[in-house]
Amino acid sequence: MAAKILLIALLALASSHALASDPSPLQDFCVADMDSKVRVNGFVCKDPTVVKAEDFFSTGLDKAGDTGKKLGSNVTAVNVNKIVGLNTLGISMVRIDYAPKGLNAPHTHPRATEILTVIEGQLFVGFVTSNSDNGNRLFTKMLKKGDVFVFPEGLIHFQFNPGHTNTVAIGALSSQNPGTITIANAVFGSKPPISDEVLAKAFQVDKKTIDWLQAQF
Structure with missing residues (x-):
């Protein structure tokens, strides 16, 4: 009996984890219809007969963002609002530019884990665990070109360029629309x-x- 209860608990845990991120697609694609007045969790699918290659395409990540703001950083997001073909696919990305001493201030992505790669320069990065699990433990790392770091879903994290030259990083996120707080x-x-x-x-x-x-x- 105890073994059966444990099995049920494990199955419930597994199913709740599966529902914690974007749902899996049930067709080849569901290109977002941004003109639809219907409101669902995500976006309504465009008629597949009018979908074009451009619905899965974007440009501009080769261009540096404006880091002349107060914090000295700029995030260029490529999510479902930029590429409507990302709808239901559970993935997006960002380019982040950092001026010398530039900061991507402490923030969270409520719907996504982020994996970050430094393309040029260096970054001091970190995240803080939740109150209960690990008592707000801070994990930090100094990254150089080619290094990769992961920020778990929902946890507060930051990136800081301690150097005297510009830094560029590319991040991938496990949601079509990860959100930022x-x-x-x-x-x-x-x-x-x-x-x-x-x-x-x-x-x-x-x-x-x-x-x-x-x-x-």
Whole structure:
């Protein structure tokens, strides 16, 4: 009896894990119909008889992104909003450009694991585990050209270029639309703003500090 209960529990765990990421496609492709008014989890399929090769195509990843922003980095995403043929295929990618001392600020992808490859330059990268599993343990690594690093799904992670030359990285993500939550933007730049009383207590600082931080976003 105990063995049967354990088997059921393992099957339930396996099935829940299978449903945790994008669902598997049930046909060759489901090119997103961005003009459809129907709302589903993903995008409605375009009529396959009008699908073109261009629905699976994009250009521009050879061009450097603008790193002249405050943080000195730029993310060029290639997801289902860029290539409609990615709909239901469970994959997307990004090009990230970093100026010297450029930072891709701490953020999460709520629907995807990311695997990152450094193409040029160097990066200091890291992620933080969840509160309960490993007590917010920090994993970091210095990467050079050709190195690869994985950021598990949903965990806060970052990349920083410590060098004096530009860095380029390519990332692949296990979702057609992984989403991005930049921690500082979400906490201090929400609309409407989170109460300064709540944030002051959460971060154990005074309200003036919170007001100043919110003003930056």
